[in-house]
Amino acid sequence: MTKEKTNKPSKDLPLGFVDRSEKELLVRDFITSKIKEVMVKYGFKYLETPSFEYTDSIGKFLPDKDRPDEGVFSFQDENKWLSLRYDLTAPLARYVAKNYLEIPKPFKRYQLGTVWRNEKPGPGRFREFLQFDADFVGTKSLQADAELCVMISEIIEKCGLSKSEYIIKISSRKITDSIFKKINLENPEQKLTTLRALDKIDRLGWDGVKQLLGEGRKDKSGDFTKGANLSSNNIETIEKELKKKIPETEDLKEILRIFEDYNFKNFEFDPSVIRGLEYYTGPIFEVNLKFDVKNDKGQVIQFGSVGGGGRYDNLVSNFGNYDAPATGISIGLDRLVYALLQKKEFKIKQAKPVVICVFDKSLIKEYIKIQNVLRSADLSVEIYPGDGKLKKQMEYANKIKSPAVILYGEDELKSGKLTLRDLNSGNEKSITISDLVNEIKKII
RNA sequence: GCAGCAGUAGCUCAGUUGGUUAGAGCACUAGUUUGUGGAACUAGGGGUCGGUGGUUCGAGUCCACCCUGCUGUACCA
Structure with a gap:
């Protein structure tokens, strides 16, 4: 082997970027072929938008920042800031705003594409990954939200997982809104910290979350996270409200009725599902795996969900005069591949010469x-x-x-x-x- | 970002309280077989022990700082 000399190019990859093997790619191809089959059955239109968008079009505004690279990868071209897209929803909103008069209303489209995030990567989480996204734009009907859940289940099962291996969790932003009203929580910073804390019930359990709602919490490495500083009374109210097993908001009641009509059962009401804090306005959903995911050292890792989504009624109107309520769902395909590969033996035939x-x-x-x-x-x-x-x-x-x-x-x-x-x-x-x-x- | 742990051959790792030329398995190369792979045997190549500085007669081993990776945590529009 030749010796590494100072002027030789590095063979290391940038943080969070990986080479993907044929084995993974074949599984990924398999999944995308299943997705396309299901999308045709459900009547969604196939769309592709470019990797780059103007930075402000994808929801990042940078009035006086030198480098708008918090969260996204950006560069300046002819005095305009461009960014690699960080999801497929924002480009969809831009597309709808741009083509509003030509497209059918409601507009149903799906997209498969690479997205990039300038964040710290974690287990099964990279800074470049393939995402699948399907949305209804231009309808307030909760039938759309319900159908997304049914559809995503069909995709997951076509990929080889059984009903006992995954679950769709649903909730609504309206639940937390009403709790905040009840306990008179108005301070936006406290609200945000509270939401973030509640989002972690899955991982930390109620004990950990209550620490985060109060003064704060020390993680297992000894690092301390500041809490929301709510009173113990309010914390109790929140816990009591969120432990309710039956949803009380109208939107969820309606979705549950629709699920019944579909005979769809593999879901669970879980008010701790919070997700993307900014733009969701109604029902939210998450696709969770029910088995442990391990890394290549055999350690069980915090894997999180493989997908999720929800209703965002204001995103399109941000671009102009069109009011287009919408709801959508996405899957992180590489994470799904990662999980599937350890759950199942894939015998995908690939002829060798x-x-x-x-x-x-x-x-x-x-x-x-x-x-x-x-x-x-x-x-x-x-x-x-x-x-x-x-x-x-x-x-x-x-x-x-x-x-x-x-x-x-x-x-x-x-x-x-x-x-x-x-x-x-x-x-x-x-x-x-x-x-x-x-x-x-x-x-x- | 913060915290914990780790970094020795291409890979997985061993390396005793600091002590000559730093080891193993797998992989690689050549040969046993110049028209035959997977097994075996023989021989061989490959390392400034993550980097820099320090302590010491002497550092892979001890100290400081830095870099990189893993895990957790934060952030994730």
């Missing part, structure tokens, strides 16, 4: 002829990309998990037959080129 060994460069014409015969039959095949010793070529074929090699040298030239070696069994056959396709099909 039969290798034609290069005995003699002067026979290359013959090799190409053989290759053409196989490729015409849509078989995967390659001439060994080099001209080393036969042993090397065999090792190569073995390494790439080739099903078979074809040997054609002096002996074969004389006999007019070629040798086909099955790399699994080690058996060799001498056959004519007209039998080749059939013989290979028997092997693979």
